[in-house]
Amino acid sequence: MAAAPTIAKAKDFVSDQDVRWCPGCGDYSILKNVQKVMPELGVPKQNVVFVSGIGCSSRFPYYMNTYGFHTIHGRAPAFATGIKASRPDLSVWVVTGDGDGLSIGGNHLLHTIRRNLDLQILLFNNRVYGLTKGQYSPTSREGMRTKSTPQGSIDHPIDPIAFALGAGATFVARTVDVDAPHLQEILHRAHAHKGTAFVEILQNCPVYNDNEWLEVEDRKTRVGAALMLHNGEPLVFGPKDARRGISIQDGVPSVVDLAADEDPIAAGVAVHDETHRSPSYAFALASLARPEFPLPTGVFRAVAKSTYESMLQAQVDDAFEQRGPGDLRALLHSGDTWTVEA
Amino acid sequence: MAQPKKPIEQVERVAIRFAGDSGDGMQLTGTKFTESTALAGNDLSTFPDFPAEIRAPAGSLAGVSGFQIHFASEDIRTPADQPDLLVALNPAALHANIEDLRPGGMVIVNSDAFTGKNLERAGYDGDPLPALEDRFRVVQIPLTALNREAIKDLKLGTRETDRCKNFFALGLMFWLYNRPVESTLRWLEGKFKGKVLEANQRVLKAGLHFGETTELFPVSFSVPKAKIQPGTYRNITGNTALAWGIVAAGVQLGKPVFLGAYPITPASDVLHELARYRHFGVKTFQAEDEIAAASASIGAAFAGQLAVSTTSGPGFILKQEALGLAVMTELPLVIVDIQRAGPSTGMPTKTEQADLLAALYGRNSDSPVPVLAPATPGDCFGTMIEAFHLAVKYMTPVIVLSDGYIANSSEPWLIPDIDTLPRFDVEYRTDPEGFLPYRRDPETLARPWAIPGTPGLEHRIGGLESEVDTGAVSYLPENHGRMVQLRAEKVARIAQDIPPAEVNGADRGELLVIGWGGTHGAITSAVNDARAEGQDVSSLHLRHLNPFPSNLGELLERYKQVLVAELNCGQLWRHLRAEFLVPAESLSKVEGQPFKVSELRERIDSMLGGRK
Numbered sequence: 021m022a023a024a025p026t027i028a029k030a031k032d033f034v035s036d037q038d039v040r041w042c043p044g045c046g047d048y049s050i051l052k053n054v055q056k057v058m059p060e061l062g063v064p065k066q067n068v069v070f071v072s073g074i075g076c077s078s079r080f081p082y083y084m085n086t087y088g089f090h091t092i093h094g095r096a097p098a099f100a101t102g103i104k105a106s107r108p109d110l111s112v113w114v115v116t117g118d119g120d121g122l123s124i125g126g127n128h129l130l131h132t133i134r135r136n137l138d139l140q141i142l143l144f145n146n147r148v149y150g151l152t153k154g155q156y157s158p159t160s161r162e163g164m165r166t167k168s169t170p171q172g173s174i175d176h177p178i179d180p181i182a183f184a185l186g187a188g189a190t191f192v193a194r195t196v197d198v199d200a201p202h203l204q205e206i207l208h209r210a211h212a213h214k215g216t217a218f219v220e221i222l223q224n225c226p227v228y229n230d231n232e233w234l235e236v237e238d239r240k241t242r243v244g245a246a247l248m249l250h251n252g253e254p255l256v257f258g259p260k261d262a263r264r265g266i267s268i269q270d271g272v273p274s275v276v277d278l279a280a281d282e283d284p285i286a287a288g289v290a291v292h293d294e295t296h297r298s299p300s301y302a303f304a305l306a307s308l309a310r311p312e313f314p315l316p317t318g319v320f321r322a323v324a325k326s327t328y329e330s331m332l333q334a335q336v337d338d339a340f341e342q343r344g345p346g347d348l349r350a351l352l353h354s355g356d357t358w359t360v361e362a
Numbered sequence: 363m364a365q366p367k368k369p370i371e372q373v374e375r376v377a378i379r380f381a382g383d384s385g386d387g388m389q390l391t392g393t394k395f396t397e398s399t400a401l402a403g404n405d406l407s408t409f410p411d412f413p414a415e416i417r418a419p420a421g422s423l424a425g426v427s428g429f430q431i432h433f434a435s436e437d438i439r440t441p442a443d444q445p446d447l448l449v450a451l452n453p454a455a456l457h458a459n460i461e462d463l464r465p466g467g468m469v470i471v472n473s474d475a476f477t478g479k480n481l482e483r484a485g486y487d488g489d490p491l492p493a494l495e496d497r498f499r500v501v502q503i504p505l506t507a508l509n510r511e512a513i514k515d516l517k518l519g520t521r522e523t524d525r526c527k528n529f530f531a532l533g534l535m536f537w538l539y540n541r542p543v544e545s546t547l548r549w550l551e552g553k554f555k556g557k558v559l560e561a562n563q564r565v566l567k568a569g570l571h572f573g574e575t576t577e578l579f580p581v582s583f584s585v586p587k588a589k590i591q592p593g594t595y596r597n598i599t600g601n602t603a604l605a606w607g608i609v610a611a612g613v614q615l616g617k618p619v620f621l622g623a624y625p626i627t628p629a630s631d632v633l634h635e636l637a638r639y640r641h642f643g644v645k646t647f648q649a650e651d652e653i654a655a656a657s658a659s660i661g662a663a664f665a666g667q668l669a670v671s672t673t674s675g676p677g678f679i680l681k682q683e684a685l686g687l688a689v690m691t692e693l694p695l696v697i698v699d700i701q702r703a704g705p706s707t708g709m710p711t712k713t714e715q716a717d718l719l720a721a722l723y724g725r726n727s728d729s730p731v732p733v734l735a736p737a738t739p740g741d742c743f744g745t746m747i748e749a750f751h752l753a754v755k756y757m758t759p760v761i762v763l764s765d766g767y768i769a770n771s772s773e774p775w776l777i778p779d780i781d782t783l784p785r786f787d788v789e790y791r792t793d794p795e796g797f798l799p800y801r802r803d804p805e806t807l808a809r810p811w812a813i814p815g816t817p818g819l820e821h822r823i824g825g826l827e828s829e830v831d832t833g834a835v836s837y838l839p840e841n842h843g844r845m846v847q848l849r850a851e852k853v854a855r856i857a858q859d860i861p862p863a864e865v866n867g868a869d870r871g872e873l874l875v876i877g878w879g880g881t882h883g884a885i886t887s888a889v890n891d892a893r894a895e896g897q898d899v900s901s902l903h904l905r906h907l908n909p910f911p912s913n914l915g916e917l918l919e920r921y922k923q924v925l926v927a928e929l930n931c932g933q934l935w936r937h938l939r940a941e942f943l944v945p946a947e948s949l950s951k952v953e954g955q956p957f958k959v960s961e962l963r964e965r966i967d968s969m970l971g972g973r974k
């Protein structure tokens with residue numbers, strides 16, 4: 021039988037499994053966009069592996085007609101590490117959620133990011149536990165009332181972007197489940213990045229935490245509520261007639277109102293730099309939160325650093341070159357031996 | 363070496379224990395003496411016994427580190443119950459070890475260390491040596507002073523100077539037992555440079571010459587070469603053999619090796635060893651924790667590697683959830699648990715065999731995994747090849763239970779001819795025709811190993827229950843029942859690849875002693891001694907704990923009494939009784955120490971109604 025054609029279409033990435041998310045779940049849109057982008061990446065689908073942990077989002081691999089591994093709660097980055105470290109030729113995608121990735125799996129996420137394996141990590145953030153029926157998650161807002169927090173959550177939430185930056189991520193981005201063009205663009209960027217590409221996808225859970233991200237999902241409110249990051253351009257948001265900008269002084273951001281024709285840079289608005297020497301700039305962006313500030317979407321940081329799997333492979337190649345291919349007989353006879361005559 | 367002018371007395375077997383502070387280099391001293399003894403052609407068995415603390419308070423009982431070596435001109439299997447000679451570098455080492463010394467045995471002490479403070483730290487009121495004279499031959503040597511004298515012109519600092527004194531003791535032991543010194547001198551040359559090299563060389567030789575000239579030792583001893591199977595030998599520890607077995611499995615199965623591990627005593631040495639073999643295509647990954655180590659290994663197995671994760675007790679338990687996933691997704695994986703005394707952190711450097719039931723039953727739900735246990739340090743090598751072979755042939759995780767005793771102890775190992783090692787052709791599935799992820803081989807029930815990168819075989823696996831054949835997620839009641847049964851049946855069928863259990867001794871009779879893992883040497887020695895005295899006792903050592911060899915049930919019925927000896931509270935004993943309804947008895951020991959031959963003999967004697 022002939023090999024599968026390398027030029028695939030979106031439908032080639034659709035598996036035969038029935039998709040079992042709740043109606044209206046933001047995951048549908050993400051799935052569709054991922055399937056749309058896949059053939060555009062030029063990777064033969066047999067070389068694509070989706071790895072997930074446990075949770076609503078982690079059902080994702082079942083719906084992709086690629087290789088897929090639905091693993092255990094929180095550990096997907098570790099499984100992906102084993103796959104990528106041993107097989108650098110594969111395109112490995114991790115799908116996780118705010119509970120899976122930042123609660124039970126926080127440790128693995130941290131260390132995988134720090135090692136900078138060439139993976140794409142998509143963290144679907146709906147700020148709630150869906151599959152276990154609605155408990156608060158590590159990204160839930162303080163005070164959120166759920167079944168496990170009837171008087172309101174008293175946990176201080178963690179911000180996924182700040183977490184990834186803190187772990188030394190070389191690529192950090194945020195996008196929105198229903199913003200198809202933006203989501204697709206970020207997926208392309210994430211794939212093109214050599215190293216761990218961490219992407220937070222704001223995702224709506226209509227069943228347990230509806231409209232959590234409505235302001236940035238809704239096209240009408242998005243203009244004022246989201247700050248679209250474009251490399252080399254000033255941090256400007258809002259409608260044309262009421263533009264505003266973000267200035268950052270000593271790491272502290274503030275909002276600057278802009279007059280109709282005012283030059284934002286002259287007005288002190290910061291210019292976005294994905295490759296900024298210091299991650300503190302990206303941290304300042306990560307601290308922008310509603311309602312005081314617009315929520316940034318786009319690429320926060322994209323810098324180059326060597327990847328774990330390439331360095332590991334280089335060590336293997338070096339050892340091979342310097343010592344020749346391993347010789348088992350020589351190994352067993354290395355060091356002191358003695359012979360007992362018959 | 364200069365010709366000894368004193369008479370040499372020939373002896374058949376000797377056991378020596380080196381003991382000192384954990385900073386005194388006792389493990390190194392013991393290892394160098396062992397290497398030299400191996401080269402002298404004796405059979406030998408060693409037992410390093412050291413504290414978990416890297417540097418416990420100097421001179422304290424808690425900080426005593428010991429290394430015992432038993433060597434002989436005949437076949438031996440244990441480090442010996444009682445040393446014939448104790449070398450004690452300080453009062454604490456004497457206090458912690460003297461009661462183990464054979465009555466009438468010799469103790470050599472560093473008399474310079476028997477001063478007020480040290481005696482106090484060791485819990486002695488006054489000088490303990492005079493009182494020992496009645497029971498032992500006490501030899502006092504001012505080691506510290508002799509050592510300082512030998513290298514004083516090198517003008518090293520006091521600490522650096524004193525650090526050499528273990529090599530003075532080693533040199534003296536080389537003289538006393540007529541061991542070749544060359545291998546140690548060679549080792550020193552590779553290890554040190556300049557003044558430190560010269561100091562150690564000189565001190566080693568000074569120890570030798572001291573033996574020759576002092577009046578304390580009228581004779582020296584020699585132990586003739588052992589009459590053992592011809593061939594080329596090396597000395598090997600269990601952990602080295604285990605690491606080399608992993609390398610060999612990669613070669614023999616023709617697939618790359620991936621090790622995921624997290625540092626833990628006493629398993630870290632396997633990670634260190636394998637990290638040196640990148641030129642064999644071995645990739646080692648030091649993970650952020652035990653869970654990630656197992657998970658990454660399973661990821662690598664999915665991607666087509668011979669994957670292994672090595673650990674010890676507490677780490678093993680952390681891997682159980684990942685192991686369950688490997689059971690569910692039917693991926694080949696080897697998990698090595700080098701057991702140590704527990705529960706919890708327990709006694710990290712002390713041995714135990716108490717993870718058997720955890721290996722058999724320690725996962726949620728019905729989750730069968732084959733379990734193997736090497737019997738001796740050298741046996742770790744072949745066990746690893748076998749474990750990988752079973753893992754890929756049956757597409758299953760396999761657990762290997764080693765233990766702290768065989769991990770660190772050593773024995774002469776007949777280096778196998780690699781042409782005679784088992785070779786296995788491992789095929790990944792490549793043909794998309796008729797491919798289903800859980801369609802099974804009719805003989806082994808293994809599912810195909812279809813790895814990413816193979817066109818036309820794209821498929822999904824996971825921890826959710828899978829439908830028979832297709833692997834699609836299924837919650838159907840009958841399907842789950844069928845899959846549970848298939849997973850169990852697959853592991854049970856491994857029995858067809860396991861050699862029948864073989865008894866040491868008579869094929870039927872009064873008493874059968876059953877053991878597993880690192881107790882092999884002690885049990886075999888005890889049973890052979892008893893048989894030599896005419897007792898009707900045989901032994902059986904299980905290397906395969908799940909599934910059992912298929913003839914085991916039938917064998918058990920041939921003996922009137924069965925004794926299960928193990929370093930736990932009766933785990934195999936319980937399991938055998940449940941499995942075969944045999945009225946077996948249990949001999950258990952949980953002190954962090956291996957069995958003494960005498961302890962086994964006592965129980966054998968009492969079950970047989972006393973010695974003949």
Ligand code: SF4
Pocket residue numbers: 040041042044045046047076146150151224225226227228
């Ligand atoms: S519970 Fe929420 S996140 Fe989960 S599938 Fe339903 S809508 Fe989506």
